[in-house]
Amino acid sequence: MINIQDIRDTARDMLAKGEARMVIGYRRGTRGMLAEPAFITDPAQADDLVWDPTCFNNLSLYLVHDKKFLAHMRENPKGPVAVVAKGCDARSIVVLLQEHYFKREDVYILGVSCEGAGVVDERKLAPLLNGERPSAAAFDGDDFVFTTAAGEKRLAAREVMADRCLECRAPYPKEHNLVFGEDKTGRQLEAPFAALERFEAQDAGQRWDAWSQHFDRCMRCFACRSVCPMCYCDECVVDSITFPVTAGTTAEEKATRIKWIERSATRSENITYLMTRAMHLAGRCTDCGECERACPVNVPIRMLNNKMEREAREKFGFEPGASIGGPSLVATFLDSDPGQFIR
Amino acid sequence: MSEPQADFEPKIVAFLCKWCSSAGSDLAGVSRIQYPANATPITIPCTGAVSPMYILSAFNKGADGVLVSGCHIGDCHYIEGNYLARRKMHLTMELLKFIGLEPNRFRMSWVSAAEGAKFAQVVTEFVDDVRKLGPQDKLRKVVSQ
Amino acid sequence: MSKKRTGVFVCHCGTNIAATVDVARVAKEMADENTVAFTQEYVYMCSEPGQESVVQAIKDNKLDSVVVTCCSPNLHEKTFRDNAKRAGINNFTCEIANIREQCSWVHADKAKGTEKAIKISRSIVRRVNRNNPLEAIAVPVTKRAMVIGGGIAGIQAALDIANAGIEVILVEKQATIGGRMLQLSETFPTLDCSQCVLSPKMVEVNRHPNIRLMTYSEVQEVGGSVGNFRVKVLKKPTFVDPDKCKICDHCTAVCPQVVPNEYELNLNARRAIYIPYAQAIPASFTLDIDACLGLNPVVCGKCKDVCEAGAIDYDMQPQTVTEDVGAIVVATGFDLYGQENMYEMGGGKVEDVLDGLQFERLISASGATHGHILRPSDHKEPKDVVFIQCVGSRDPAKHCAYCSKICCMYTAKHARLYKKHVPDGRAYVFYIDIRSGGKGYEEFVQRTMEDDDTLYLRGRVSKLYRKGEKIKVMGTDTLTGQNVEIDADMVVLALAMVPSQGTVDIAKTLKIGRDKDGFLAEAHPKLRPVESVTGGIYLAGAAQAPKDIPETVAQAGAAAAKVIALLSQATLNRSPLIAKVRPSHCTGCGMCVEACPFIAIRLENGKAIVNEALCEGCGSCSATCLRAAIDVKNVTQLQIHEMIEACLA
């Protein structure tokens, strides 16, 4: 069991001693029980930090933001950023390190073990509370306890936990500078890829029926991409939201951007966007599930990434974010890679 | 699988590596081995240069089938390109299958420079398979009014 | 970037294209393309007037780029690029749309053929629209050649190159050079002694100041490209210092280990320490580590004890040496299709059924029987010998589809030599038909049939088996329509020639293609028969296809001439179609660095940098990059994107 005070003390201490220039963690938001990202630079604010099952956000995203912001400001401040990272988030940091996005010494990983639990899926929770609005959530053994106006409500973790946490194989941040909580790896409540396998049990026609509706719903608000620490490209090849124009950018470069898809959020374009994203995350996605959580129209985006993750694991023996010096999935190969599909 | 549609002519994009499959298709030409005209070749340096984007984009732009063909494993002119391609195309194939696209719409083959007959056979079979599936309207851009 | 002015030149290729492609329509459709300023069709674009008209059109219409829709770029890309240069525009803005091999020759339906030709042409027009003028990259040439394989092909090639003043490294897997030719007794059609013609050449190789011989060595790895290869060669230890060895033969006398002698095709045995044959080059013994009791004086050490010259060194280690060469000749030769594959011929289990090479050793004066024809089982002189041609060849259903080319001739030679050694013997030859194209070849076969009284039976052998002392050969004479049974004392199989294991291995190492039969593939069956598909790698001898000695020597000479021509240039032009980084998009993730097979990309200050000397332009980097930050020049993702569009319009 993690005592939040330990995290607060560490954060305060690091800031006070100048061991970190910022601590990125979670604090209580202003809209009910949900936690939100907190960016703490003043030791006095360290007591704002919280840790509970609503700490969804993969905060490694903000290491990317920080780097981009500093590049824009042409600032180069000293000292690392300390970041609170769950198992999946820490693996994202490892992938970012693999991809040389920043240096190891630039980040101080305050690992938090999910201790066999995980985060709440709001979509699962809402119907179970019959309209009651919780103001707080906590882990307790195999249950989650929600505080509502009517009192405490205890729900089995299995029922309200996010799929990604139910299936999590590595809820412990292996890569860390400091870690809070015990390593309870192996306590996942569902087999890995269980949701994926349930979906895959359907035939191709059923899968298409489901996906075509999902693709139709997508409005390309790009929340999936924006919330993803791996989607750090300055310009997305599929659909740009920023075109990296530098002093050296030529008129030709501006004129010759490839329009892989149209701006229209139609099915075909949404497919190309979402499928490309899945391809580009293959071997890089650490299954933090933020894309799926952020999606306002419930497109099961995580399943696409999960599919790639499972292929990589089963066919290529690949685990994303396993080690900083590890290989990347699509830039390497093994002699034993499957080739039966090739004629 | 539905019955072959007699009047349906599939549109197929064929990414051929310059060293093996494109040369193999040249050999099919020199040998005058006939095969259907549905596959339009795009010659690329190596299958390793085929980005999954190309496959997705071809389907997006209305391809009924996409073929990627290159050197046999071990024969890559660039040593490793086809190994990289094999992995990437495997993932692409799996992803396309996952969302319910008919697996027969995407094909990869190894055709060496000496395998003119195999090239013709690969294209013939692929065109037949795609023809049976009918037009690809899942990923295709629909120009609506 | 101002709009391109592209000229599209549609070739009829006589009727080769025009018969199944409406060339006028192709030209008309291309004229509709935004960037096309000029179109023209012509009956033979590659002809002198055709090329001249292209030059004229470029000048008259101020064209800056050219698309020629014609045959495969392998044939005329260079022609038309040179032509474009002649007209004053950059050669890399000229591209070929292949509407012959990939279209008119393979489609009979004119409507469909035309549609496809239009798509192909349009895609190339779009590609050219984004082509940038490029200059070939000049790279210095390493003036040194490597010849792999020390048979007659390799020897000839090495000598020819060396005689032109170029240093040659000749790599041979065996302990001696000489190859298959060394195993032959006499050669058709002149019946001169094989070793007698070969030995002087071997000696010349050994003494040649420009030739460095590496026997008992194997090529392990090849990097680089034409003009600048880097080859890793493994020198296996012979445990005998060739400089000290006096070939006194004392060591074999004491060696307790006896193993089959592969040089004699297992017709006799040798010791663990051995010399393949008396005139081996280099003249030195070799200790076969697999056969030896164990390089340990405690275990044996007899050979070392008796060696007065002190040539034996048990501590010799395998050595890997790296050699830089500008060109490579592959002359790795052939093997015979194994008897074990020929179930109908006893599968190699019937005694006294020999293959052609074994028979060569049997009649060779230096062979196991010192030139006496004695059958292996009982050392008696065989009186009825059946020669069977096309064993494994010309049998697409079960074995090799191709004709091994030399068997008709050597079988005739075998029959004649047999009759010479055993004048009262009877020789029978089963054949399908006789192929004796070549100077003096037909006359040679005729003499065998007529003067030497050899019985030629047109037909196949269906079965043979051992019956007592005899081998029962069951066949059909299709000329008389009768079944034939012969009680033979010995049977000689003219087994198909197949690429040697070394050929198979080297093709993988060098990444050069093989044809459907497994022989090394030439760049063009007619016009580039001694070049592999990879620049700077040339082919000689039976590794490329079955051939006889004169042809092999001719091809080796041709390959040597190619090497000499190549290495006589000060610099070579490398394709400028190599990778280029868009620094604005590069995040320095390093995936391209990981994907590059040529170690041509590195990260510097968080951005990828391409080493232009190493990049081969394969595009693995661009397909791996998630942000299109690296592209192959003139094959950019944008170009491919627009080509896809053109194919599907």
Place this chain on the structure above:
Amino acid sequence: MEKILDKKQIDGWVAALTEHPQGVGRGCNAAEAATTTLWEVHTPALDEGIWTYQPANGTARLDHPNTKQSPKEFAFPQREIFFSFEQIKGEAPRLTQIVPKEQRHAVFGVRPCDGRGVPRMDKVFTDHIEDKYYTSRRKNIAYVGLACNKPPSPNCFCLSVGGSPVSSDGLDVQMTDLGDRYFVKAITETGKAMMAAGGKLFADPSAADQKLLKKTHDDAVAYPQRKINDPDGAPAKLRANFDSPLWQEMAQACIGCGICTFLCPTCHCFDINDEVHNKAPLSGQRVRTWDNCQFPDFTMHSSGHNPREGTGARLRQRVNHKFQYFHENFGMHQCTGCGRCVSECPVGIDIVTVVNKVTEHVG
């Protein structure tokens, strides 16, 4: 016109509308009315866990909290084709305008906040310059609203922005849930015609019904909501705090996605693109799609300069547009307090908190 409709009759009314040719859309003249087809009715339905407007299929139920997306897409679809173009090499381009199909749409179950979004969108698309694509759709749409007996979202704050859970602003018909029946009130002439189409399905309200209606409405208004403390002072204070460092601080978590604006009932920014379908001969369509001021490239100049470079500047734009610029232009807050942007923000950016913080900040 005030009527009572039994809950069981809702499908009957929908059926009557889909079969009734007499309803006249807003601004629809007689000639147009003659060519106008039947109503197409859309009711909220649960699809993959989210409430969306779906074509009525005889199982309408108006027990939704609020739809995930606002009904703005009926008049302002995410994708609008303006015209198609064609050009043969050497010839002048040929344009063919594409006008929205004349089809009437009745949108049921519109919550008061979304209803109040309608006149705000009308202002944007008709003030000074009429956007014909908008108006040609808009005139054929009727909004049948449903009052909120209690806030459908914990992040509702309509009362703070001049609205009310029982507002009928922007609606053609207002319905109030009275348990087993709806109190149905026509707001516009279109609404009356629509109710008339239901004919005998409607009953006249009793005094008890009227009394219950009043109590329901009073209770709804009294139900606690989230609160913007000084909405009236907001425009001036936002103006004063334009350069406040608070913006970047509050937007530090912003990821620049399009959720807040795409779901908003009044966000209306768009982008116009030519979608080329064929290059030779050139053909394609000019298409308007939603755009979003939170996307980093929204104000990106081709030079590479971006006047709203940071998330702070972008958040300020969204908030100021809702609470200052719009107010200055039209005298009303653009925000209608639906709370979607608050509930759906993946990183907890809360416009109520933001406005309160900035307005309470003494700069």
